[in-house]
Amino acid sequence: MLRNGTRGHDLASLRRLNTTVVLRALHRRSPQTLAELAAGTGLSRPTVESAVEELTAHGWAGEAERDDSERAPGRPARRFRFRVEAGRVVGADIGLHKMVLLLADLGGTVLAVRREDIDPELGGAQRLDLLRKGLEAFLDAHSVRRDDLLARCVGVPGVVDAGGTITSYVIPEWSGVDLGRLLADGEPGHTLVENDVNLAVLAERWQGAATLAGDVVCVLTGHRVACSLTIGGRLHRGRRGGAGELGLLPLLGMNTAQDALSWKGERRAGESEVAALARAADAADPRALAAVTDFADRISPGIAALALAVDPELVVLTGGATPLGGHLVPLIEDRLRPLTLHVPRIALSTLGEQGVAIGAVRKALDQVESDLLTDSAL
Amino acid sequence: MLRNGTRGHDLASLRRLNTTVVLRALHRRSPQTLAELAAGTGLSRPTVESAVEELTAHGWAGEAERDDSERAPGRPARRFRFRVEAGRVVGADIGLHKMVLLLADLGGTVLAVRREDIDPELGGAQRLDLLRKGLEAFLDAHSVRRDDLLARCVGVPGVVDAGGTITSYVIPEWSGVDLGRLLADGEPGHTLVENDVNLAVLAERWQGAATLAGDVVCVLTGHRVACSLTIGGRLHRGRRGGAGELGLLPLLGMNTAQDALSWKGERRAGESEVAALARAADAADPRALAAVTDFADRISPGIAALALAVDPELVVLTGGATPLGGHLVPLIEDRLRPLTLHVPRIALSTLGEQGVAIGAVRKALDQVESDLLTDSAL
DNA sequence: ATGGATATGCAAGTCTCCTCCTAAATCTCC
DNA sequence: GGAGATTTAGGAGGAGACTTGCATATCCAT
Numbered sequence: 001m002l003r004n005g006t007r008g009h010d011l012a013s014l015r016r017l018n019t020t021v022v023l024r025a026l027h028r029r030s031p032q033t034l035a036e037l038a039a040g041t042g043l044s045r046p047t048v049e050s051a052v053e054e055l056t057a058h059g060w061a062g063e064a065e066r067d068d069s070e071r072a073p074g075r076p077a078r079r080f081r082f083r084v085e086a087g088r089v090v091g092a093d094i095g096l097h098k099m100v101l102l103l104a105d106l107g108g109t110v111l112a113v114r115r116e117d118i119d120p121e122l123g124g125a126q127r128l129d130l131l132r133k134g135l136e137a138f139l140d141a142h143s144v145r146r147d148d149l150l151a152r153c154v155g156v157p158g159v160v161d162a163g164g165t166i167t168s169y170v171i172p173e174w175s176g177v178d179l180g181r182l183l184a185d186g187e188p189g190h191t192l193v194e195n196d197v198n199l200a201v202l203a204e205r206w207q208g209a210a211t212l213a214g215d216v217v218c219v220l221t222g223h224r225v226a227c228s229l230t231i232g233g234r235l236h237r238g239r240r241g242g243a244g245e246l247g248l249l250p251l252l253g254m255n256t257a258q259d260a261l262s263w264k265g266e267r268r269a270g271e272s273e274v275a276a277l278a279r280a281a282d283a284a285d286p287r288a289l290a291a292v293t294d295f296a297d298r299i300s301p302g303i304a305a306l307a308l309a310v311d312p313e314l315v316v317l318t319g320g321a322t323p324l325g326g327h328l329v330p331l332i333e334d335r336l337r338p339l340t341l342h343v344p345r346i347a348l349s350t351l352g353e354q355g356v357a358i359g360a361v362r363k364a365l366d367q368v369e370s371d372l373l374t375d376s377a378l
Numbered sequence: 379m380l381r382n383g384t385r386g387h388d389l390a391s392l393r394r395l396n397t398t399v400v401l402r403a404l405h406r407r408s409p410q411t412l413a414e415l416a417a418g419t420g421l422s423r424p425t426v427e428s429a430v431e432e433l434t435a436h437g438w439a440g441e442a443e444r445d446d447s448e449r450a451p452g453r454p455a456r457r458f459r460f461r462v463e464a465g466r467v468v469g470a471d472i473g474l475h476k477m478v479l480l481l482a483d484l485g486g487t488v489l490a491v492r493r494e495d496i497d498p499e500l501g502g503a504q505r506l507d508l509l510r511k512g513l514e515a516f517l518d519a520h521s522v523r524r525d526d527l528l529a530r531c532v533g534v535p536g537v538v539d540a541g542g543t544i545t546s547y548v549i550p551e552w553s554g555v556d557l558g559r560l561l562a563d564g565e566p567g568h569t570l571v572e573n574d575v576n577l578a579v580l581a582e583r584w585q586g587a588a589t590l591a592g593d594v595v596c597v598l599t600g601h602r603v604a605c606s607l608t609i610g611g612r613l614h615r616g617r618r619g620g621a622g623e624l625g626l627l628p629l630l631g632m633n634t635a636q637d638a639l640s641w642k643g644e645r646r647a648g649e650s651e652v653a654a655l656a657r658a659a660d661a662a663d664p665r666a667l668a669a670v671t672d673f674a675d676r677i678s679p680g681i682a683a684l685a686l687a688v689d690p691e692l693v694v695l696t697g698g699a700t701p702l703g704g705h706l707v708p709l710i711e712d713r714l715r716p717l718t719l720h721v722p723r724i725a726l727s728t729l730g731e732q733g734v735a736i737g738a739v740r741k742a743l744d745q746v747e748s749d750l751l752t753d754s755a756l
Numbered sequence: 757a758t759g760g761a762t763a764t765g766c767a768a769g770t771c772t773c774c775t776c777c778t779a780a781a782t783c784t785c786c
Numbered sequence: 787g788g789a790g791a792t793t794t795a796g797g798a799g800g801a802g803a804c805t806t807g808c809a810t811a812t813c814c815a816t
Contacts, residue, residue, distance in 0.1 A: 010805075017386075073784070311621040
């Protein structure tokens with residue numbers, strides 16, 4: 001998205017502009033023939049051809065395999081595609097209890113996953129070290145050349161202000177730390193740090209329950225309750241990155257919602273508390289249903305406040321309480337009805353525990369694409 | 379703001395693009411010499427010259443008077459300016475009790491004002507008629523050619539959805555009505571309808587208390603309490619235009635805030651209830667101070683919810699309760715402190731009763747500028 | 757009045773894109 | 787298997803837009 005800023009264009013920038021348009025078309029759909037690209041961009045075939053040549057020289061585009069499946073009369077057209085292998089990005093999620101790393105190509109396809117449990121007691125410095133070494137090892141294990149890693153994004157459980165400084169109640173020792181600067185440290189490519197819930201909503205919009213919705217609220221329920229929102233498809237962070245932190249307003253009761261989910265009932269080996277609760281609720285255990293109802297009572301006012309404030313198309317529930325979703329959604333809807341002007345659609349996250357890391361991949365890709373598809377780093 | 383969409387550019391669009399860039403530069407600062415324009419846009423002088431020629435031919439630009447005040451050696455440069463008189467816009471505010479009409483040029487300078495009291499009991503059809511005839515007479519009185527009226531915008535006390543349909547509790551008979559369509563009816567130029575609070579926040583951002591702030595919440599206090607917000611400098615309307623309607627959430631108590639402002643004390647002739655209350659509060663009348671405190675108690679939770687939801691840079695208080703502002707602001711700040719993560723700055727509207735109409739002018743101008751400064755209606 | 761300084765406006769040169777044409781490659785039908 | 791149809795590939799010529807450079811015009815200061 002290139003703003004027609006305040007600078008004029010000469011012929012050289014016209015060419016860059018058009019090359020970028022072609023790359024963008026290729027990025028949106030691959031492979032395409034020159035004729036398709038010409039029709040799609042409104043440029044003439046010779047112009048498209050020369051743009052594709054230039055893109056190929058730079059490695060961003062490549063000729064695709066011949067496709068013999070569909071037969072058409074006439075000379076077969078060469079087909080070009082966006083080279084998703086022209087770079088890599090990493091999305092990371094480092095929380096209190098676990099770390100998830102994802103390696104993806106420029107098409108967003110996940111090439112590798114690494115997951116690691118973390119001792120919740122682990123200190124800030126060691127935790128940083130774990131992340132740094134983990135990333136290092138992850139890249140080495142999959143032979144990623146450092147020059148090919150165009151961006152990495154790390155999700156953290158805390159507010160990240162515009163300058164990149166963290167404020168976290170979950171990992172207090174990271175408060176005041178500029179994690180991005182610490183991780184970047186001489187490495188090529190972008191290094192981004194973002195609030196985990198903010199990444200979750202990006203992920204839901206990308207591949208999850210909120211595909212293509214513009215104004216989305218995401219409610220993360222887990223060891224804490226936190227919310228995030230996109231407006232017009234863009235993440236809204238607020239003045240100091242504090243947007244959506246309704247979990248902190250005692251009046252609304254969201255901050256105590258987690259307490260409702262403690263479950264003293266039967267629990268299978270290796271089963272989490274929430275999973276046991278969900279199983280009991282599925283079996284119509286009255287105590288379990290009461291707990292779920294209590295939880296809905298506690299988070300609904302906050303959701304109502306958000307719904308009234310931003311009037312979103314969709315509210316996505318994610319995080320630890322997601323397994324309860326089937327029971328929760330109608331309860332929340334009931335409670336929202338008298339509280340709001342329009343009851344938004346409520347959906348459950350479909351991304352599971354990788355949600356935040358997928359959002360991190362998305363944010364890293366957004367960064368790469370904004371480099372590549374606007375001014376073009378040609 | 380022109381998105382580098384998906385279409386390529388040929389030489390003709392390059393020229394349009396550059397002409398637009400020059401117009402934009404001229405719009406941002408007038409007058410300017412060719413050399414200044416060339417430096418500002420990065421284009422060469424001949425290019426700028428031909429663009430200015432074209433703009434002059436279309437009436438958007440014109441040569442400015444010679445400025446003899448500053449003397450410099452050398453041949454004096456011609457100075458060109460954006461022709462604010464190349465078009466007109468109208469901003470209107472029609473509420474329950476009054477109608478305000480503003481006529482402005484393309485520079486946003488108000489050329490004429492018309493204000494009219496309205497019987498609150500007036501029905502929907504007659505009210506529409508009043509607006510229509512009022513606009514008509516207003517334009518005639520100031521000899522505005524219909525072709526020159528590039529846009530008009532009307533603020534109404536109700537939610538306006540994306541399609542333009544109103545939902546209003548203040549003027550129930552207008553609910554379900556597409557006022558824009560009714561007013562446009564064959565007239566040239568754009569006809570826009572917008573929620574009054576939404577316009578108020580635009581006005582505050584433009585000329586009022588929130589100049590240049592990006593994320594702003596505006597709280598209108600008057601016969602009802604309503605809120606609106608801009609995010610990233612753009613009005614956020616929500617899925618159905620319902621964003622910011624926190625006044626409707628009983629839990630937060632905003633809906634009853636108005637009750638706190640009834641004032642049974644001494645009242646001068648022609649003085650409104652709120653003005654009398656403000657005077658009593660200024661005189662430290664304990665009953666008045668109690669009423670103001672009560673009001674602050676009632677609206678603060680809603681403001682807190684908005685502050686947590688969007689984390690704005692600034693909250694602007696506007697509408698009927700503005701005269702109480704000096705007393706209100708510290709009270710609200712006190713109440714916000716324990717409820718929010720960051721207490722936003724709180725400011726008072728500086729625009730008085732024309733606020734909504736000024737916002738309407740701003741929205742009309744936004745529309746004209748988006749026509750003119752992006753693709754250029756050349 | 758003259759010299760210095762700056763703006764103007766024209767001309768030449770270069771670059772990019774478009775249209776048009778011919779050659780090449782493949783499929784279909786005979 | 788060959789001819790015709792169809793589509794793509796690639797190059798040539800032309801038009802348009804921008805830039806650089808230069809001669810001219812205008813004004814201030816000496």
